[in-house]
Amino acid sequence: MYEAVRGVDLDVPTGSITALLGTNGAGKTSTLEVIEGLAPASGGEVDVLGLHPVADRAVLRRRTGVLLQRSGFSGDLTVRETLRLWSATLTAPRSVEDMLVLLGLEQRADVRMLALSGGETRRVDLACTLMGDPELVILDEPTTGLDPESRREVWRLVSALRDRGATVLLTTHYLEEAETLADRLEIMHAGAIVRSGTPTEIAAGYPSTISFATVDGVPEDLAGVRRSFRENGRTTLETDALQRSLSDLLAWSAHVGRPLEGLDARSPSLETVFLSIADGREPASGATIEDGALR
Amino acid sequence: MSALSLHRILGLTRWNAVLLSRNRLAFAYAGVLPLLPLALLLTGERGTPTVGAGAIVTMLLVISLFPVYYNVLAQFVSRRDELVLKRMRTGEARDAELLLSIALPGAVSALVLSALAVPIAAAAGQPLPVNPLLYAALACAAVVMFTAFAYWTAAWTRNAEAAQLTSMPIILIASLGQLTSSIPDMPDRVRDVLSLTPGAAISDLVRVGWFGLDGTGAKETTLSFTESWGPAAGPLLVVAAWTALAVVLARRSMRWEPRT
Numbered sequence: 001m002y003e004a005v006r007g008v009d010l011d012v013p014t015g016s017i018t019a020l021l022g023t024n025g026a027g028k029t030s031t032l033e034v035i036e037g038l039a040p041a042s043g044g045e046v047d048v049l050g051l052h053p054v055a056d057r058a059v060l061r062r063r064t065g066v067l068l069q070r071s072g073f074s075g076d077l078t079v080r081e082t083l084r085l086w087s088a089t090l091t092a093p094r095s096v097e098d099m100l101v102l103l104g105l106e107q108r109a110d111v112r113m114l115a116l117s118g119g120e121t122r123r124v125d126l127a128c129t130l131m132g133d134p135e136l137v138i139l140d141e142p143t144t145g146l147d148p149e150s151r152r153e154v155w156r157l158v159s160a161l162r163d164r165g166a167t168v169l170l171t172t173h174y175l176e177e178a179e180t181l182a183d184r185l186e187i188m189h190a191g192a193i194v195r196s197g198t199p200t201e202i203a204a205g206y207p208s209t210i211s212f213a214t215v216d217g218v219p220e221d222l223a224g225v226r227r228s229f230r231e232n233g234r235t236t237l238e239t240d241a242l243q244r245s246l247s248d249l250l251a252w253s254a255h256v257g258r259p260l261e262g263l264d265a266r267s268p269s270l271e272t273v274f275l276s277i278a279d280g281r282e283p284a285s286g287a288t289i290e291d292g293a294l295r
Numbered sequence: 296m297s298a299l300s301l302h303r304i305l306g307l308t309r310w311n312a313v314l315l316s317r318n319r320l321a322f323a324y325a326g327v328l329p330l331l332p333l334a335l336l337l338t339g340e341r342g343t344p345t346v347g348a349g350a351i352v353t354m355l356l357v358i359s360l361f362p363v364y365y366n367v368l369a370q371f372v373s374r375r376d377e378l379v380l381k382r383m384r385t386g387e388a389r390d391a392e393l394l395l396s397i398a399l400p401g402a403v404s405a406l407v408l409s410a411l412a413v414p415i416a417a418a419a420g421q422p423l424p425v426n427p428l429l430y431a432a433l434a435c436a437a438v439v440m441f442t443a444f445a446y447w448t449a450a451w452t453r454n455a456e457a458a459q460l461t462s463m464p465i466i467l468i469a470s471l472g473q474l475t476s477s478i479p480d481m482p483d484r485v486r487d488v489l490s491l492t493p494g495a496a497i498s499d500l501v502r503v504g505w506f507g508l509d510g511t512g513a514k515e516t517t518l519s520f521t522e523s524w525g526p527a528a529g530p531l532l533v534v535a536a537w538t539a540l541a542v543v544l545a546r547r548s549m550r551w552e553p554r555t
Contacts, residue, residue, distance in 0.1 A: 036385060058389070066385035072378035076317045077310065088306025089388040128386070 075114030
């Protein structure tokens with residue numbers, strides 16, 4: 001049997017937004033399917049709102065809203081009919097008209113699903129997810145395929161959910177999205193969670209970088225620099241003390257009279273961490289978790 | 296497993312019926328095609344029981360195969376393909392509710408048409424069913440059996456197009472059975488094997504339950520309401536066995552997502 005996910009220890013605090021971040025194939029969707037009760041876990045423990053996703057499916061479904069990465073609708077029903085169909089399956093649905101307004105679909109209400117754009121279909125999908133007023137919302141790549149404006153609209157919706165006290169677990173491969181939306185990040189790589197914490201916590205311990213168009217004679221012993229390398233005509237310095245390294249570098253530049261073209265200095269970002277993990281430069285931190293726990 | 300919700304089943308069924316009505320071909324198969332065999336009632340001498348039995352058996356088979364079997368198979372497979380079912384399963388609807396709601400529009404159509412056949416046959420000079428209970432039970436059993444066959448066939452049907460091919464074996468075992476009454480000098484051993492097919496059991500039950508024909512060669516109505524139960528026991532058992540088999544196979548092989 002193929003093991004898509006092996007060491008996932010994931011804790012999603014109530015009333016927060018947690019983003020599961022990872023490259024394609026990292027195991028994000030497989031992890032969500034276990035939490036959603038669509039796939040059984042072969043080992044470990046899963047606890048969703050204090051319940052078991054498979055055994056307590058009936059109760060849990062009333063309290064959760066799920067958005068799949070890929071899902072489908074019958075093309076021959078209109079948007080409104082699709083929402084009425086979904087509404088008929090819910091114990092306590094919000095009104096179809098409310099959902100049309102919330103997702104900005106009023107103008108498209110009487111259009112058949114097969115005539116919608118990808119972004120519009122996604123909004124109908126999201127309307128279904130939110131129609132039951134869920135306490136726990138699980139979104140698998142909610143903004144993939146959306147234009148920048150719709151994406152910001154979805155961000156606003158997701159933040160509003162949290163502000164109402166809902167718990168949100170979402171996956172994304174947009175770093176910007178994770179950084180903007182999430183209270184906590186969980187970075188997955190090759191079926192395991194390799195980093196977790198707030199965006200600041202995750203970046204901590206990673207070097208800041210200074211880069212500029214390569215010039216000769218840059219001293220090797222600038223304060224705080226732990227590594228330097230040249231690539232595509234640029235020199236990059238990695239440092240643990242950005243301000244001191246930068247002062248030293250600028251002092252040297254002024255002293256010898258060699259300007260630093262295209263100078264760029266930045267604190268460690270999520271991107272730095274993510275790219276180093278994706279490149280395999282970052283080994284999984286800590287001991288391997290044999291059986292994961294999802295709470 | 297906790298109780299199913301009638302509210303959800305009816306809600307889902309309603310929209311499945313709407314979808315069916317928007318697909319002209321599927322709608323013709325489900326609502327119109329099954330009535331065509333009744334034209335056979337107009338052949339031969341007016342009111343002959345064997346002619347009536349032939350028409351009603353053919354109609355029941357067409358009902359079982361089109362609004363029920365092929366319709367359920369095609370709807371389920373295409374919705375599985377399009378990930379509609381996967382989406383539905385993330386919501387409150389239970390698996391059994393999804394299955395029932397896909398089957399119900401065809402099942403209702405099948406039962407309404409089976410009932411309509413009684414006055415239509417009467418208008419063509421045929422008698423009313425000798426044992427209406429038996430006829431009603433047969434119509435219900437046929438619906439259940441062919442629905443289960445549809446869900447089982449779906450397990451090894453890749454997509455809606457493939458259903459045209461994968462449905463052949465069931466269509467065949469349903470149609471073969473009618474040969475038992477239409478070929479009079481068939482070797483006994485072949486007849487015995489064929490009589491165990493669902494199609495033959497349906498044929499026997501119509502002949503006994505509606506027309507009171509006793510045995511495969513019978514041409515005249517001889518059985519009364521009470522007498523009809525005896526000869527019906529065998530074919531009823533055949534229908535029950537096939538239904539049980541189909542349900543077990545369908546349950547074991549259920550698949551909700553397209554094969555990747």
